[in-house]
Amino acid sequence: MSKVFVIHENSIWVEPLRTAFAELKTPYEEWFLDQGVLNLRAPPPEGVFYNRMSASSHTRDHRYAAEYTGAVLAWLERHGRTIVNDSRALRLEISKVAQYEALAAFGIRTPDTIAVVGKDNIAEAAKELGYPLILKHNRGGKGLGVRLFLSSAALDEHLTSPEFEDPVDGITLVQRYIQAPEPFITRLEFIGGRFVYAVRVDTSQGFELCPADACQVDAVAIGSAACPAVAPSEKFRIVEGYENPLIPTYEKFLAANGIGIAGIEVIADQDGRIYTYDVNTNTNYNPDAEARAGLFGMLTIAKHLDHLLKETRTARAA
Known part of the structure; x- marks a missing residue:
């Protein structure tokens, strides 16, 4: 029987969704994608796949969870499965640079930003952008790594201190602070x-x-x-x-x-x-x-996924 498959790496965040599925009697299965084996020779099961992979997965010692999810999504897409938040969504989830460029394509204003690789290049980028500014990780989540700086002296002190965090993908964003x-x-x-x-x-x-x-x-x-x-x-x-x-x-x-x-x-x-x-x-x-x-977001998500599941079953029966 087909079901909803929830792709994630943080069980606690899924608890409200489990409760909603139970209320709706929606069949589901969780795929905890931290480590595993993906057999590309076999087809995926039938159902609806909801990708909840997080940009902050590496902060929970799931360093390659996002990369593994990318592989799984490519496999699902090749077999034409119904996916909520597909590989394009994952790309934006784990890269704010990708987000901002995709938003810009629709004329959506984002803060002035310079992407920097290499800590030694941050000060020069900050000088070009001007103060006040913030630093953030290109791949972060939950606002982790975000710091506000009002002057070059404060930034220089931070860059030479143990408080500076190297981004997991090596890209630091120097961004204009919006007051x-x-x-x-x-x-x-x-x-x-x-x-x-x-x-x-x-x-x-x-x-x-x-x-x-x-x-x-x-x-x-x-x-x-x-x-x-x-x-x-x-x-x-x-x-x-x-x-x-x-x-x-x-x-x-x-x-x-x-x-x-x-x-x-x-x-x-x-x-x-x-x-x-x-x-x-x-x-x-x-x-x-x-x-x-x-208003209840997780219940609304569960209803949406349940509806998609019923649609896929009807399409297969036709």
Whole structure:
């Protein structure tokens, strides 16, 4: 019997989806892609494949999980399987450079960015861009590695300190800092390629913005001041009646890049200009914010996948 296959490398993040599948009685199976063997001579099983591989997988000691997932997706695509967040989506998940170039193709504004390979080249790139600026990893996730610098002296001190982190793919992004009039960003959630809701995220305590409970616990463990668990109770708040003229463009962008489920993070500067700075194809949701609003992302995802599964069964029976 065909089923939904969930591709991931973090079991905790899948717990809400398991609950939703149980409620809908949707048959599913999890593929934990950290290590394994992929037999390219055999066809994949029938079903719907939901790719939740994360750019931050290497931070959980799953160094080659994304690369392994890329191989599995190529195999699935060759056999014509139905995939939610395909290999094009994975490419954008693990490379912000790829994200920004794909967004630019749709006329979507991103912060001015210079990609740098080699720590010795960062200072020169920063001089060209100007201050204030932030450093971030091209392949990061959860805001890991993000640092704000107001001067060249502060940057030079960081680059020679043990605090500097080498990106896993060797690419550091030097990016113009967008000064918002208030300390928050907005994350737009899309399921089935369509806008579902927007959540306002308080950034006053830092850059780790993942809304999942698991991220909150992890941040406490490492003593992060940015942890949502110790932040104000309104750190995550779903915005009622949210409007953004870019939503139709975002939906076209997602469709063109094989992305069915994603969170897109945006920030507005003091003049009201909107900048899109991150696309998360492994999206998570904040349960407290959803409970207050009566909206449930994982249940909506489960319903979407269940619908796709029924469609594939009908197509095979025809």
